[in-house]
Amino acid sequence: MGERFETKTVHIGHEPLRQVKSKSTPIYQTSVFAFAGLEEVEQFYTGDGEYLYTRNGNPNQAELSDAIAALERAEAGVSAASGMGAIMAGLLSVLGPGDHVLASHEIYGGTYALLYKELSRFGIELTSINLNEEASLADHVRPNTKLFFLETITNPLLTVVDMPYWIEQAKQHGLTVMVDNTFATPYLVQPYSLGANLVVHSATKYIGGHSDVTSGVLVGDPERIARAREIVVNYGASLSPFEAWLTARGLKTLAIRMERQCDNASQVADFLEKHSAIKRVYYPSKEATSFFHRQKQGAMVSFSLADESKIYDFYRALDWIKFAPSLAGVETSVSHPVTTSHRAFTEEQRQATGITMGLVRLSVGIEAAEDIIFELNRALQK
Numbered sequence: 562m563g564e565r566f567e568t569k570t571v572h573i574g575h576e577p578l579r580q581v582k583s584k585s586t587p588i589y590q591t592s593v594f595a596f597a598g599l600e601e602v603e604q605f606y607t608g609d610g611e612y613l614y615t616r617n618g619n620p621n622q623a624e625l626s627d628a629i630a631a632l633e634r635a636e637a638g639v640s641a642a643s644g645m646g647a648i649m650a651g652l653l654s655v656l657g658p659g660d661h662v663l664a665s666h667e668i669y670g671g672t673y674a675l676l677y678k679e680l681s682r683f684g685i686e687l688t689s690i691n692l693n694e695e696a697s698l699a700d701h702v703r704p705n706t707k708l709f710f711l712e713t714i715t716n717p718l719l720t721v722v723d724m725p726y727w728i729e730q731a732k733q734h735g736l737t738v739m740v741d742n743t744f745a746t747p748y749l750v751q752p753y754s755l756g757a758n759l760v761v762h763s764a765t766k767y768i769g770g771h772s773d774v775t776s777g778v779l780v781g782d783p784e785r786i787a788r789a790r791e792i793v794v795n796y797g798a799s800l801s802p803f804e805a806w807l808t809a810r811g812l813k814t815l816a817i818r819m820e821r822q823c824d825n826a827s828q829v830a831d832f833l834e835k836h837s838a839i840k841r842v843y844y845p846s847k848e849a850t851s852f853f854h855r856q857k858q859g860a861m862v863s864f865s866l867a868d869e870s871k872i873y874d875f876y877r878a879l880d881w882i883k884f885a886p887s888l889a890g891v892e893t894s895v896s897h898p899v900t901t902s903h904r905a906f907t908e909e910q911r912q913a914t915g916i917t918m919g920l921v922r923l924s925v926g927i928e929a930a931e932d933i934i935f936e937l938n939r940a941l942q943k
């Protein structure tokens with residue numbers, strides 16, 4: 562090290578190669594990695610070195626994507642700066658100009674916008690299918706159809722279709738199947754082991770679990786994930802080390818959070834079913850979720866008010882249950898699809914889908930179920 566104050570200030574205390582046995586994973590908050598010489602750089606490019614530049618890869622990103630791949634029983638994974646980044650990488654790892662996508666008509670608005678508004682500009686076509694009404698994909702498959710996209714539990718009506726059946730259908734037509742498993746998580750079901758080729762998560766939700774991070778993960782077979790990784794790198798959608806670290810930290814409590822949140826949600830759904838101020842409760846049935854690996858139906862409950870003109874009063878009356886247009890944190894929260902995620906819907910679309918002014922989407926947290934029920938009852942009575 563140089564002896565002058567200016568040089569010492571920059572280099573003192575920095576020992577990147579020192580091995581310290583920390584119990585938790587350190588945050589590799591670095592944009593680039595140092596090399597001992599040109600031979601080491603060469604090793605990286607010939608596949609022997611792990612890290613070069615954080616946009617290309619970082620130990621915190623790898624910790625997260627390896628963990629989700631293992632929990633989803635997939636061979637490989639890649640993280641991204643958001644759920645949408647991971648969805649984009651998954652779609653573009655399969656699709657090119659002139660290709661056609663079949664998607665469930667109940668998909669997250671952002672995914673729809675990516676397909677309908679962005680990928681359409683590259684000649685990628687989309688057909689949305691109502692999987693509750695169709696019996697097969699045959700009428701919709703074209704010679705250029707490449708991919709079938711669906712969600713395990715849909716947003717906001719929490720529909721669960723017979724995923725094994727639809728995967729089988731898609732396979733008969735040689736389609737790649739991509740599943741958004743954000744609402745169910747690998748705790749409830751692992752679509753890769755049911756035959757899906759790519760499984761994606763907005764890790765912003767249950768994987769992170771604390772509403773303090775935006776991140777995404779895509780898992781699948783090594784070949785598709787290698788291509789998806791190139792897309793993440795080339796489009797600049799890499800996850801930052803700190804966000805990766807926070808998400809991986811949140812993941813550690815996924816099982817215990819999901820167990821509690823699903824049990825709470827089931828009690829809340831029972832309570833709402835009997836409430837006179839409620840017109841309809843949307844909560845996956847035991848039959849619909851029979852292909853899940855666990856006898857639980859998720860931690861989201863949607864419901865519509867009998868008198869939808871009271872919707873403003875209801876949100877105003879809530880005290881500690883916060884209005885927040887996201888979901889899956891440890892705190893119970895509510896959102897309102899019509900004024901947030903489904904704002905673009907016309908009145909006609911609202912009536913047709915049931916996503917109406919009176920619809921409330923509840924993300925059930927880890928608090929005591931009795932307190933959640935008490936608070937909802939208090940707001941409903943007001």
Ligand SMILES: Cc1ncc(COP(=O)(O)O)c(C=O)c1O
Binds near residue numbers: 644741744763
């Ligand atoms: C089912 C689903 N998939 C994907 C996304 C997008 O995730 P992100 O906001 O992390 O980009 C969301 C966001 O709400 C979602 O609900």
